[in-house]
Amino acid sequence: MTGTFAALAPYGADDRVIALFDSFAGHDLVPGRVARVDRDRSVVATAEGVETATSDELPVVGDWVGLRPPRGEGISSIGAILPRWSELSRRGAGLIPRPQTVAANVDVAFIVVGLDREPSPNRIERELVVAWESGARPVIVLNKSDAAEDPKAHAKAVRDRVGLVDVVVVSALTGAGIDELTAALRPALTAVLLGPSGVGKSTLVNAIVGEDVAVTGAVREGDRRGRHTTTARSLLPVPGGGVLLDTPGVRSMSLWDVEGGLALTFPEIEELVGSCRFADCVHGSEPGCAVKDAIADARIDPARFESWDKLQQELAYEARSIDPKLLAAEKQRSKAIHKAMRGQSPT
Template identity: 40%
Template sequence: MNIEQYGWNEIWMKKWNQEWNTQEDGRSYVPGRIVGDFGSKYRVLAETGETWGELAGKFRHSLHEKGEFPAVGDWVALVMQDEGAHAVIHGVLPRHSVISRNVAGSTQDEQIVASNVNTLFLVSALNNDFNVRRMERYLIMAWNSGANPVILLTKADLCENAEEQIADMERAAPGVPVYAVSALLDQGREKLLPYIGSGQTVALTGSSGCGKSTMVNWLSGKNLQLTQGVREDDSRGRHTTTHREMFVLPDGGIIVDTPGMRELKLWEDEGGLDLAFGDISEWAASCRFSNCSHEREEGCAVLEAVQSGQLDEKRLLNYRKTQRELQFQSSKEAKAKRKVASGTGSSKTSQSRTRGYGWRKELDEY
C-alpha cells in the first residue's frame, strides 16, 4: 500500500514542497495521511507503510482548539522512528475540506469529523428512523464543509413505500443526489461508482444504526467493520463504530467510517444554511422587505409559498429554528473573540484554512 492509493497527487506534492521541503532543523520529514483517529494516538500511512503516530510535543503545545488537531483524512508531516515502526507528527498540511460539528453537550468547541473529503455520504435508513428534518441539518454541515453531499437511503429492502420517501427527501434537498440502496439485496452499488473511483475520498455520516458500517463492508466487499442490529421498537442503533477510520475500496477510492451521531450540533455557518434551504432563499429574494424574517410580515413571498402549498410549513419551521441556533452560536463566538481582543480571555490561534464557498473551485481539482 502506498500513499498514492490514499489520494496523494501533484496538488498535495505542491503543498508539501511549499510547506515542508525547505525545513532546516536537521530532521527528515515525510508526508503521510491520518487513516485512523483513536484519541491519544493515530494510525498513519506513509510511503513505508502503516504505523502508529503521535503528536510531537512542540506541535501539541502550539494547538489551542480542538479543530486544530489532526483528524482522519489529514495529510501530515512525519518523522519516522525505529525504522518506520513509529511516527511523530509535526504538522498538518492546509485542508481543502473540513467536515465539522459542535461537540456534544454544552461546550462550545469544534469537532472535526473528517478532512480532505471529496464527497460526503449522508446516510439515513428507510425505517422508523427516517427523518427529513434531521437530514436538512446534515445538509448544512455538508455544504459548510466544502465536500459535495450525496444522500444514501439505506435498507431499501425494509421499506414498502420507498418511492414516496425518496420523493420527500428530494424535496428537502433540491439539487442533491438521492439514492435508495440495499446492501442485503446488493442493489444500487452501480449508482455510487462515480463517487468511489481512484483518488476520491468519501466519508459516511448519519445517526446510529443507519447502516454506515454495513455500507463500508458492502462497498469494500469485505467485513471490515463490526455491525449490530437496531432496536425493533424505534429502529435506533447502538454505537457500533467507536472511532474514525479510513479504508481503501476495490474501485480505488477511499472511504471514511465515522461513529453515529445521537445529535448534530452545527458548528459555524459558511453559507450552508442558504444552500441547504435554497428554495427558501429564492423565495426570500421576492419578499417586500430585504430583512424579512418570514414570520408575519406583509408581502412575504416565503409565507405565500407556504399558503399556496409550494413550501412545506415544517421545512420553514426547521429553517427558522436552525437559523436562530446558528445566530446564537455566532454571537457566543463573537463575544469570546472580543474577550480575547480586550485581554480578558485566553488567546487562541486558528489554523489557516479556506471555508465555505471559497474552496469549492479548489475542491474540483482534487
C-alpha cells in the first residue's frame, strides 16, 4: 500500500478499501473517511489531514467517501459515498417509523457494561441483536471490574446467559484486561463502543489509545447513571493499529428491521419456531409448541425466551405500524376476539 492509502491506514484503509475506490469512485475524487458529522457538515480524514466538507446526501461516521476539491475558494464537497460493508441502524426518533443509520463500516462492536451496577442481560441481548444485524462481530466488555465485589461471578453469569459471544472483563481505571481489548483490534479494523451513558466508553477509548483523546464525565452518585458526556460519534485512530468509534450513550436502542440479528442472538430459539404445530404459534399455551416443550425440558433458558419474546413483539409492533395490510389483519383479529368474548360473557 502506498501514497494516499498508506496515509489513511490509521483510519482503517486496507486492500478492501482500495478495491472499493477502484470500483466505485472516479479518479478525480480524493479518498477520505468521515470521522464525524456536525449537522450538515462532515469532518473527513484525508491523506493531507482532516478537513470539513459539504454534501448533498449526508454520510454517516465511518463512511468512505470521495471528495471533490473546492473550485477556487470554499470547501470540498462529497462527490461519492462508497458502498458500506456494515451499517449500524436503529429506529429513528419521531412518529413516522423510519430507519436511521448511525455508523458505517464497523467490524467489531464492543458492548460496554458497567459493573458498578447490576448488569441487565435483557439490555445486553438487545444490543447484541443490533450489533449482529449491523454485520459487526459483538464482544461484551464488562468494565469497572475494580468497582465490583465479584467481577468473575458477573462474567460467569453473562457467559452462561449469552452463549458463544466473547466476554472480556476490564477496568479502564486500573488498566486490568485492556490488553485483551487491544488484542481484539488490529490494523484497519474499526470497533464501535456501544452502551448507556456512564459505563465508561470514553474512558476505555482513552485507556486503549494511551492518552486522553475523549472527554469523560462522572456518573451521578445515587443511581450511577451517566450525564451524557459524549455528544457526537467520532472516529479515533489507535496508535498500535485499529480505529475506535466512540458514541454517546443511549438509554435504549430502538430496533429497526433486525430479524437477522435476532436469529443470530437467539439461535437455539429461532431454530425451533418452525417446528411448532401451528404456523402462527405465538408460543403461549398452544398445543404442540416446540419452544414451550424445549423450555419444559430445560433445552431453552426461560429468561432468554422471555427476552426474545419481548424483542420479537417489539419488532412485530413496528412492522404493523408500517404495513397497512398487517394492520388491517390485526384489526380483523381483535374484532373476532372481541366478538367471541361477547358471545361468552354471562349477561
